[in-house]
Structures are given as structure tokens and as C-alpha cells.
Amino acid sequence: MAHQHHGAVHVVTLARPEALNALSLAAWRRIATIFDAIRRDDHARAVVVRGSGERAFGAGADIAEFPQVRVGAAASLGYTEAIAAAVNSIAEAPVPVIAMVHGLAVGGGCELAAACDVRIAASTARFGVPIGRLGVTLGYAEANALARLIGPAALKYLLFSGRLIDTDEALRLGLVQRGVAAEDLVTETVNLVENVHASSEITIRAGKLVADMTGRALTAADTEALTRTTVEAYEGPDLAEGIAAFREKRAPEFTGERGDHARS
Numbered sequence: 001m002a003h004q005h006h007g008a009v010h011v012v013t014l015a016r017p018e019a020l021n022a023l024s025l026a027a028w029r030r031i032a033t034i035f036d037a038i039r040r041d042d043h044a045r046a047v048v049v050r051g052s053g054e055r056a057f058g059a060g061a062d063i064a065e066f067p068q069v070r071v072g073a074a075a076s077l078g079y080t081e082a083i084a085a086a087v088n089s090i091a092e093a094p095v096p097v098i099a100m101v102h103g104l105a106v107g108g109g110c111e112l113a114a115a116c117d118v119r120i121a122a123s124t125a126r127f128g129v130p131i132g133r134l135g136v137t138l139g140y141a142e143a144n145a146l147a148r149l150i151g152p153a154a155l156k157y158l159l160f161s162g163r164l165i166d167t168d169e170a171l172r173l174g175l176v177q178r179g180v181a182a183e184d185l186v187t188e189t190v191n192l193v194e195n196v197h198a199s200s201e202i203t204i205r206a207g208k209l210v211a212d213m214t215g216r217a218l219t220a221a222d223t224e225a226l227t228r229t230t231v232e233a234y235e236g237p238d239l240a241e242g243i244a245a246f247r248e249k250r251a252p253e254f255t256g257e258r259g260d261h262a263r264s
Contacts, residue, residue, distance in 0.1 A: 001030040002052075003037075008045035009193055010038050014109070017053025022062040023108045025069045028082040031112075035089035045204075046196045047093060048189060049116055050100045051109070057101045057125065058109025063134070070136070083108065084141035090115040091145065091212075094205055096196050100189045101125045102182060106164065111142040114149055117208060119175065120189050121167045122182040127175055128164035129155075148215070149174050200238040200254050202229065 002013040012034055014021035038044050051057035061070075070079045090097055090112070099105075099116040105127050113119050113127075121127075129146070131138065138159065147155045150173045158165070170176040180188045196204055206229035213222050233239060238254050245252035 001027050001034065003034045005041075005044075008043050008197060010041070010044055010047045012047060012049045013052050014050070014058045014112075015052045017051075017055070019062065020056040020059035020104060021051045021053070021109065022059050022064075023112070024062040024065055025079060025082055027062075028079075028086045028108075031086035032082070032089045035086075035093055038093055038095070039089075044095050045201065046095055046193045047097045048100055048193065049090070049097060049112070051103065054103065056104040056106075056109065057099070058106070058112055059104045060107025060109055061136075076136075080137075080139040083111070083139055087111060087115045087141040087145055094208070096204060096208060098189060098192060100185060101127075101176070102185055104164075107131060108142075111145055114142075114145040114175065118177045118192070119170075120178045120180065120185065120192065121170060121176045122185045123167050123179060124182050125167045125170070125176075126164040127158075127167075127170050128162070129158045130162035130164065132159060132162050146175075198251070198254075200233075200242060200252070202233045202236055202238055205229065206233060 002015040004011045004013075012031070014023065014027070016022060016027075035047075038047060070076050096118070097116040099113040099119040101113055101119055101121040102124055103122075103126070105113050105121075105125055107129055110127050110129055129138065143155065146158075150158075154173050157163075165173070165175075167176055167179040171179050178188060178192075206226075209225060209229060213226075218226075238252075241254055242252050
């Protein structure tokens with residue numbers, strides 16, 4: 001795994017192109033560590049997750065190491081916990097996480113992409129969870145990440161059939177939000193990141209927060225978080241700037257400043 005940041009944008013790269021970016025146990029653990037660090041970066045505005053090389057975003061878990069790390073109940077439970085920590089750390093990031101997908105996004109690679117907020121995919125991308133011929137099981141965190149996008153029935157179909165679907169089918173299912181020609185993938189991703197960066201930080205952060213709460217009962221912690229972001233938005237400087245820019249027919253210039261209720 002490689003982690004770089006360019007100003008307020010973090011780039012997380014699956015960096016084993018010779019193995020189609022297969023994810024080792026160490027890599028799953030590294031993902032959780034990276035996203036924990038991003039969570040603590042008060043200047044972060046967006047994260048891009050990508051695969052290295054020309055052939056894959058991520059081709060799943062590193063099966064070659066399974067005899068050492070995923071055989072036996074105790075080992076498999078520990079492995080599943082590492083995957084869950086990685087998937088949850090992505091899903092819980094307070095800033096937008098964008099998967100830039102090309103080539104294979106299979107098994108763990110598909111699950112990793114599903115944990116991101118949105119997926120922009122090249123026409124060359126292929127998605128699937130063909131684990132039926134391997135004998136492993138799908139953990140709750142991975143299943144939840146996929147099912148919240150495509151629904152339980154479509155997830156079961158991918159599992160039962162073992163099919164790899166193309167970008168067009170992934171778009172129809174809701175797994176992908178934007179499909180583009182391979183040569184336009186980077187440009188499309190950069191455009192989305194730039195739009196996030198030009199938007200009000202509190203609007204984007206609050207919007208992600210409330211979108212992630214939909215479809216379930218609100219907890220006391222949810223209500224507190226919504227109250228906190230409401231105070232930040234309506235007592236902070238961005239709203240005044242947005243209104244002024246609208247009246248003056250110009251682009252807003254948000255400072256990105258946060259109030260006393262900024263994320264913890």
C-alpha cells in the first residue's frame with residue numbers, strides 16, 4: 001500500500017501491480033492505519049483510492065498466503081476482523097472517498113471499492129465476488145458495503161454465479177456512479193475532486209454524514225452529530241460567503257475554516 005497526499009487530497013494506492021494488486025493481511029491492516037491517519041488530518045478534503053499498473057484496481061485477497069494466515073477458525077476470524085477494520089475505516093472517513101477503478105475489481109478489491117463513497121470506473125473495469133470456488137466466507141462488513149449499494153439479491157447473484165460484470169452492468173446495479181472511457185478516468189476523477197474542494201467543507205461533510213445515516217434508525221450519537229454540523233453550517237462563515245457570492249454573481253471562495261464543533 002502506498003499513501004501520498006497532495007495538499008488536502010490523499011491518494012491511497014494498491015501497489016502490487018505484479019500481483020494484480022492482491023491484498024495481503026498486512027495490506028488490509030495498513031489500509032486501516034492509513035485511514036485512521038486521514039481521519040486525524042483536519043485539512044483533508046478528499047481521498048482517492050486507486051490501483052497501480054494497467055490491469056487491476058485490486059484482484060482480491062492474496063490467496064498465496066492463505067495457508068499461513070487464513071486456515072483454521074482462529075486465523076480466519078482474525079483475518080476477517082482485519083478486513084472489517086479496513087472496510088469500516090474507509091466507510092467512516094469524514095471526507096469523500098472516491099474509488100478510481102480500472103481493470104479487475106474482484107473479491108476484496110470489489111469490496112474495497114464498495115466501501116468508498118463513490119466509484120468512477122473505466123469501461124475496462126470488471127467487478128465480481130467469485131469466492132464460491134475458493135471456500136472462504138464473506139464477512140459482514142464486506143457484505144454490508146456491497147448490499148447497501150446493490151441490494152441483497154444482487155449480491156447473492158454475484159456470489160452464486162461467480163460472474164464478473166462490466167462497467168455498464170455495474171452502473172445499472174448502482175455499484176458504479178460514473179462510467180467513462182479508460183483514457184478519461186483520471187480527468188473525470190480529478191474533476192470530481194476539484195468540485196469537492198471548491199464546495200463548502202461543512203456542506204460536503206454534513207451531506208456525507210446524513211447520507212450515511214439513511215436507511216436506519218437514528219441513534220443518540222447520530223442526532224448529536226447532526227446538531228453539531230447544523231451549528232457549524234449555520235453559525236460558520238461558509239453560508240454568508242455562499243449567499244454573498246450568489247448575490248454578486250461570482251464563484252464562492254470558501255475558507256474551509258471550522259468552528260468549535262469540528263469533527264473529532
